[in-house]
Amino acid sequence: MSVTTSDADFQADPRIANLAAFLAIRTVSGEGPAGSYAEAVAFLSGICAELGLTTSVSEPVANKPILIARWPGTDPNLRAILLNSHYDVVPAFPEKWTETGGDPFRPLIKEGRLYGRGAQDMKSVCIQYLEAIRAIQRARKSQVSPFPRDVVLTFVPDEEVGGAEGMGAFMQTPDFRALRLAMALDEGLASETNSFDVFYGERAVWWLTVRARDGPTGHGSRFVNNTATERLINFINNAFAFRAQQEEKFHAGGCKHSVAAALGDVLTLNLTMLKSGVPGPAPMGGYALNVIPMEAEAGFDVRIPPAIPMAEVEALLQRWTEMERYAERADSPTFEFNFHVKTPEHYVSQASEDNVWWRTLRQSVEVDHGVPLAPAVFPAATDGRYLRSLGLDVFGFSPIRNTPVRLHDHNEFVFCQGFLEGVACYEGVIAALAPVPANERDTHQDNAPSTA
């Protein structure tokens, strides 16, 4: 992307100024008391008021406000288009933010880039939605929507910590049901290529601990076999062998997508916790190092692509506990699985031409805006899974391209020019989706609460 505008020009652009001001609000999820959540909602409400949008706040969990804004359309019988975004961000390590002088919450424009925590994930999208509506209103010299469908915006907290007290709680409320949604746009990822990545589904998340318990013990000077640690290590090695196959598949997959998007096609499994040992005296490192522990535990983050059935992974977990040479022994440790997060099923929206929402989005972005779309499975979990679990078509789309993926990373930034391109892109997308006539895909969805 050639940058011809100076940093001073970008600084003077009120759309970029709005993003910079929003980036300065410290909305780190989990950093209570949630004063900054309220500040973010007040800030966004101010912009909504400028645009004449009706707003309300839903607070199913105290101090975790969801801002709802509505741009009413001309036909109240039609279901609404939802533009969802989260306003919380992940923590940052100030000393690593070399581009902003050590403060991730002091946004800075430098060489056409706007730095700040949340620049990609996903405060840029929050502001792009609003600025796109402003642009449509300006072009028409009216704040009254010309489109049949309502456009609803939801700005939610806590996505970064799993969304249970954000979108997860909100979708159970009458406030959510009152939205009467037809489909939704939600977050995507920055793309390192010239295309925009668009996500029609997500990998399922399994966070589990595996415990081998009641194994043989004894003196650390002897050959004690079939122990909890040995069996757990074997389990881990089996898991890692499968992981290696998946990694090979990932590398063989070519470069159709950015790395992050290509992850959506394979299963990843990482060992994120490991513990064992018998407590002992401090001089021995706090462990009785000459006693064989009867128990060992490992924790894993597993992400399962829609192409791999969950039952297959369940069967693998069982198989990895088996170790042929100890099959007949009575002293084998018992394996216990504890799932701390377990996405129950894959929710996938149809990214094909016979889905009117996909067709309309694709035409708007590819044909009208001239940017290719690369459909993919989101590698991690977003609030999109809650919405998809209701049967809604959801497309994860952050119109940021030719940009290194810096979400959750130091010196997160967007190109100012790219941010403005995204505003123009959403102008077209909103103008394309909001007039879609009643169709078979928006009459059967009742947006009822779900237990997902």
Ligand SMILES: CSCC[C@H](NC(C)=O)C(=O)O
């Ligand atoms: C179980 S919810 C976890 C949510 C988190 N989302 C992101 C986008 O990092 C993740 O995928 O780890």
Ligand SMILES: [Zn+2]
């Ligand atoms: Zn995000």
Ligand SMILES: [Zn+2]
């Ligand atoms: Zn995130």
